[in-house]
Amino acid sequence: MEARGGIGMIGVLITTHGNLGNELIRAAEAIKGPLKNVLHVPVDQTKSVEQINKEMSSAIKKLDQGQGVLIMTDLFGGTPSNISLSFLKEGKIEVVTGVNLPMMLKLSDIKEDMNLKEYASFISEYGKKNIYSASEILNKKLSG
């Protein structure tokens, strides 16, 4: 958690269908301890696009300490992602889709000299790398 105490850390906004994001945060915290500067905006069908926009915008304001904000969404093409993309701003706001628990666990492992763009690609690469089909690993181990 070394990087978190620093001034001007990158903020992270999780926005998902329903409470998925909140549960991801809870699961990550259960494994790794409290996450700082992470907020969740749930999206459900009772909220209008304008309302979701407002909630995200105020969460971004709260999270931004000068180093920018990474928005993580669950599904590319879904409403949380579509609205997040309207906030995209180079150097200020990045969007990564397909959030999973491995990515959540990596959030606090930011290196000090990482800028927002590097952080976003670090997190998304890590998320992709941590998807396995178990039988493929087993076969590799057996044949290797």
Added chain:
Amino acid sequence: MPFDIALVRVDNRLVHGQILEAWIPYIEASCIIIADDNLAGDFFRETVIRMALPRDIDLFIHSIEDFAKTYRYQRDKGEKAIVLFCNIHDALRSYNLGFHFDSLNIGNVHSENCAVCCSPSVFLSDEDIQHLSSMTKDLGVRIDIRRVPKERSGDIREILKIRSS
């Protein structure tokens, strides 16, 4: 271009999870047509929608006027298409400009000054209710309130009845 217009829908989220994961596979649509004045000419949003759609699905985006000039409502001929409007007003405008659909699906509507909430995702203003009422009574359009195909369709006549009594 003749399309089989399999679904005409009002959805203020336009293309999102329910369209991608439920309606497109259910209808076996090969084309999405969006009629929306704000989206027409918005290159960034168009690119995002294109990226979200499966590669074999065509996307056409038009202003309301262009749309009504370009397409005719017809069934059972050509590729299956889904037509999306952002709000009920735009759907009625298209109807009045010549796109005479006989059924309108209401998915997500969140009007300001909500007068009636008729499903968790449908909040109608007085203006919406007037439009829907004139569509059903004067134009004979069937109104189908449903977010996803497998949901039971809500009965708009009941809602209009409650409103007028």
